[in-house]
Amino acid sequence: MMDLLSIASSWRSWFLLSCSAVVLVIAAPVYAATSTPDTLDTDNDGLIDILETRFGTDPTKKDTDGDTFEDGLEIQMAYSPTSSQPIRLEKTIFIKLKTQTMEKRVGGIAVKAFKVSSGLPGTPTPPGEYKVLNKNVRAWSKSAKLWMPYWMAFSTKGYGVHELPEWPGGKKEGANHIGKPASHGCVRLGVGPAKEMYDWAPIGTRIAIEN
Numbered sequence: 001m002m003d004l005l006s007i008a009s010s011w012r013s014w015f016l017l018s019c020s021a022v023v024l025v026i027a028a029p030v031y032a033a034t035s036t037p038d039t040l041d042t043d044n045d046g047l048i049d050i051l052e053t054r055f056g057t058d059p060t061k062k063d064t065d066g067d068t069f070e071d072g073l074e075i076q077m078a079y080s081p082t083s084s085q086p087i088r089l090e091k092t093i094f095i096k097l098k099t100q101t102m103e104k105r106v107g108g109i110a111v112k113a114f115k116v117s118s119g120l121p122g123t124p125t126p127p128g129e130y131k132v133l134n135k136n137v138r139a140w141s142k143s144a145k146l147w148m149p150y151w152m153a154f155s156t157k158g159y160g161v162h163e164l165p166e167w168p169g170g171k172k173e174g175a176n177h178i179g180k181p182a183s184h185g186c187v188r189l190g191v192g193p194a195k196e197m198y199d200w201a202p203i204g205t206r207i208a209i210e211n
């Protein structure tokens with residue numbers, strides 16, 4: 001039977017391997033640290049003080065649970081920053097149609113938010129509970145004759161989250177509409193946020209859409 005030290009060593013080795021492919025792209029914190037109260041990151045661990053309070057971590061210590069991984073990295077990877085054991089936190093995409101916003105949530109706590117464009121009144125985005133069914137870094141819409149970069153389907157009826165549509169010639173569609181309804185039911189994200197969410201959310205990630 002494995003002793004606790006062996007288990008801990010095994011977990012840390014696995015965790016380091018799983019993080020090694022992404023740690024280079026997490027150079028910036030969850031929120032950039034500045035001197036303003038709502039973005040202050042006292043310990044510079046990639047998790048602002050406001051979120052440290054919500055997650056129950058110590059804003060003066062980079063590694064609250066002492067497991068050698070900084071709090072910001074653990075939240076980015078959806079692990080508990082207050083337990084030295086590998087406790088997973090749920091990743092959720094939360095979309096509020098009224099405010100045209102998408103939240104990246106870890107353990108039910110919003111760690112980042114983006115403006116989106118959901119469906120027009122005549123072709124609304126359906127509220128409800130969904131999950132990421134499939135992903136395609138560059139999907140083609142036969143009906144619209146447009147590319148849908150960073151496609152994440154959440155319904156078998158053709159609805160998905162994706163970057164601003166792109167014409168075959170490369171022109172983006174609807175950049176000036178971000179923040180208000182503009183689509184035929186999909187949820188559009190701007191350039192940058194779409195890739196971030198695509199890379200962050202694996203197939204099976206829960207998507208909650210509310211009016």
